[in-house]
Amino acid sequence: MRDAYHEELDSIGDSLVDMARLVGSAIGRATTAILDADLKLAESVIEGDQRVDELHHDLEARAIALLARQQPVATDLRIVVTSLRMSADLERSGDLAQHVAKLARLRYPANAIPHDLHATVLEMGQLAQRLMAKAAEVIITKDVDLALQLEQDDDEMDLLHRTIFQHLLDDRWKHGIETAVDVTLLGRYYERYADHAVAVAKRVVFLVTGEHADDLQPDIQPVTGAEGA
Amino acid sequence: MRDAYHEELDSIGDSLVDMARLVGSAIGRATTAILDADLKLAESVIEGDQRVDELHHDLEARAIALLARQQPVATDLRIVVTSLRMSADLERSGDLAQHVAKLARLRYPANAIPHDLHATVLEMGQLAQRLMAKAAEVIITKDVDLALQLEQDDDEMDLLHRTIFQHLLDDRWKHGIETAVDVTLLGRYYERYADHAVAVAKRVVFLVTGEHADDLQPDIQPVTGAEGA
Numbered sequence: 001m002r003d004a005y006h007e008e009l010d011s012i013g014d015s016l017v018d019m020a021r022l023v024g025s026a027i028g029r030a031t032t033a034i035l036d037a038d039l040k041l042a043e044s045v046i047e048g049d050q051r052v053d054e055l056h057h058d059l060e061a062r063a064i065a066l067l068a069r070q071q072p073v074a075t076d077l078r079i080v081v082t083s084l085r086m087s088a089d090l091e092r093s094g095d096l097a098q099h100v101a102k103l104a105r106l107r108y109p110a111n112a113i114p115h116d117l118h119a120t121v122l123e124m125g126q127l128a129q130r131l132m133a134k135a136a137e138v139i140i141t142k143d144v145d146l147a148l149q150l151e152q153d154d155d156e157m158d159l160l161h162r163t164i165f166q167h168l169l170d171d172r173w174k175h176g177i178e179t180a181v182d183v184t185l186l187g188r189y190y191e192r193y194a195d196h197a198v199a200v201a202k203r204v205v206f207l208v209t210g211e212h213a214d215d216l217q218p219d220i221q222p223v224t225g226a227e228g229a
Numbered sequence: 230m231r232d233a234y235h236e237e238l239d240s241i242g243d244s245l246v247d248m249a250r251l252v253g254s255a256i257g258r259a260t261t262a263i264l265d266a267d268l269k270l271a272e273s274v275i276e277g278d279q280r281v282d283e284l285h286h287d288l289e290a291r292a293i294a295l296l297a298r299q300q301p302v303a304t305d306l307r308i309v310v311t312s313l314r315m316s317a318d319l320e321r322s323g324d325l326a327q328h329v330a331k332l333a334r335l336r337y338p339a340n341a342i343p344h345d346l347h348a349t350v351l352e353m354g355q356l357a358q359r360l361m362a363k364a365a366e367v368i369i370t371k372d373v374d375l376a377l378q379l380e381q382d383d384d385e386m387d388l389l390h391r392t393i394f395q396h397l398l399d400d401r402w403k404h405g406i407e408t409a410v411d412v413t414l415l416g417r418y419y420e421r422y423a424d425h426a427v428a429v430a431k432r433v434v435f436l437v438t439g440e441h442a443d444d445l446q447p448d449i450q451p452v453t454g455a456e457g458a
Contacts, residue, residue, distance in 0.1 A: 064310055071300035081293055084310070088317070168406055177397055177409050184413045 019090040024132035026097035031125025034104035045101035052094035089196040124190040131197035147201040157194040248319040253361035255326035260354025263333035274330035281323035318425040353419040360426035376430035
């Protein structure tokens with residue numbers, strides 16, 4: 001049997017998994033909402049983010065209470081501090097899913113995404129959701145190999161992001177500036193969402209191996225030029 | 230005389246102020262670099278971010294060591310945990326300043342910003358730098374009133390961001406899609422930078438008053454439509 005202390009530590013891990021599941025579902029639903037111009041679905045994502053914020057604040061309070069009461073050291077201390085960071089990543093991912101949904105709502109009843117970009121946006125949304133599902137699995141299993149896989153998936157996101165820019169900078173772009181602005185921001189939301197999913201997985205690697213990834217929060221650079229990255 | 234423990238706590242505060250000063254200077258220099266198409270200056274900002282990352286990792290290690298060794302409770306525990314969060318905000322602000330500089334480098338020798346937007350971008354850069362200078366002052370003085378001022382300054386940033394969108398969506402926009410994409414991302418970098426400066430100040434408010442701001446990390450929504458926010 002586990003003592004109360006380790007039960008509390010486990011329950012913090014459970015909350016992280018709950019958050020990852022919620023924000024994974026949120027990015028999937030937000031993507032559907034923006035592709036289908038579905039206002040109701042968009043609003044459910046926007047409202048649903050409150051639950052993620054609540055879980056985040058609750059987890060923070062419990063982690064701090066645990067630090068105060070139990071004064072963990074070594075590995076246990078590292079788990080608690082790292083959990084705080086993962087919770088912040090997940091909370092921010094929820095915000096980004098919410099941004100996608102807000103863009104769908106802003107343009108409703110119009111469709112924010114031109115038809116020739118639907119397939120790419122769908123892929124970005126699916127990939128983002130898959131990344132977060134894997135991040136949740138990494139939290140549960142502490143599987144370092146799976147965690148490292150997320151970085152490769154993230155390369156795929158970079159490629160999709162580049163595809164978006166290729167469309168934007170194609171001379172045949174005929175959707176105007178407003179849509180270009182929307183699509184630019186949308187690309188960035190998915191990219192940043194993926195970065196946070198990868199960061200969550202990397203933090204687990206740090207916990208397991210004790211090795212700090214050099215770049216905990218990878219981020220995109222402007223890649224709009226023909227120069228590439 | 231202060232004991233070793235409180236000296237270490239103070240030195241963590243000093244590091245936060247150092248970080249805020251570095252990233253404040255970085256956003257100012259990055260803004261000059263992008264307005265003047267100054268490659269050398271851009272590269273100094275890009276390289277300089279390494280120092281911010283080092284301070285961030287060093288601060289994290291010291292904070293965790295302090296937790297392990299001293300096992301603080303109550304206010305002291307809150308200070309250490311909040312410092313970790315502020316450090317993450319400042320590190321991210323440095324990344325955003327670096328993004329501005331990278332955009333300057335990507336477009337060099339061309340000027341990334343159309344002339345009719347120079348004044349607005351200059352104002353955004355100056356405001357961002359001012360926000361960070363105030364955030365540093367809030368860390369030093371724990372002045373709650375000054376911290377709350379930052380939220381008003383952030384409203385100013387929203388207005389400037391809106392000005393950018395007005396230019397973008399004006400029928401007379403003649404700078405093409407690539408520049409529209411650049412300007413969209415640039416606007417987002419400044420906006421997010423400001424959000425992190427405000428978050429730092431709000432975290433100090435939380436430390437001083439014990440009251441959690443509802444929205445620790447405010448964020449923009451797409452405001453490109455005539456609908457406004």
